[in-house]
Amino acid sequence: MRTCYLQLPVEYSVRNTDPESVATAMDQLLKTALSTPGIMSDYGPVQIGEFTVLPDESAVRHELIALLRAARAYVDTEDACASNEHQEAVKLQEEIDGVLQAHDTQYPHRCQDCGDQFRDDQVVPLDQVKNLLERVSPGEPMPSGECPECGALCQPIKVK
Numbered sequence: 001m002r003t004c005y006l007q008l009p010v011e012y013s014v015r016n017t018d019p020e021s022v023a024t025a026m027d028q029l030l031k032t033a034l035s036t037p038g039i040m041s042d043y044g045p046v047q048i049g050e051f052t053v054l055p056d057e058s059a060v061r062h063e064l065i066a067l068l069r070a071a072r073a074y075v076d077t078e079d080a081c082a083s084n085e086h087q088e089a090v091k092l093q094e095e096i097d098g099v100l101q102a103h104d105t106q107y108p109h110r111c112q113d114c115g116d117q118f119r120d121d122q123v124v125p126l127d128q129v130k131n132l133l134e135r136v137s138p139g140e141p142m143p144s145g146e147c148p149e150c151g152a153l154c155q156p157i158k159v160k
Contacts (some may be wrong), residue, residue: 015150022053040042068099
């Protein structure tokens with residue numbers, strides 16, 4: 001027998017559930033469907049495993065950007081380098097800065113709660129944010145939108 005992996009995108013509300021709970025529900029749904037006599041008889045012997053939650057693109061991107069920011073901070077603290085090492089460190093700083101600037105330009109909104117970053121077309125626009133004026137205290141900067149994941153307010157990222 002051969003094995004293949006099928007991908008199934010699932011949209012859900014973080015206010016109501018989490019990916020692991022959705023996977024558990026899908027396992028139960030599949031188990032119920034497969035209990036129907038003859039449902040897979042046209043396909044020969046088929047073994048179906050459990051649903052597994054894979055890291056989504058934004059989670060992976062978030063982790064990579066966090067690693068880059070940490071690497072940038074580390075390079076900043078290495079001030080006792082030899083001159084050729086210092087030149088390499090400066091070059092690395094410039095490369096990391098370029099990647100971070102490109103990322104922040106493409107994803108200019110950061111959630112105040114979950115910390116993820118979003119494109120303009122992903123955040124809930126200010127004119128659609130409920131109770132906006134009640135959620136922003138006097139003297140606080142005006143948010144740039146609402147997080148599509150957790151519903152908290154997003155702040156604009158200042159790109160250098």
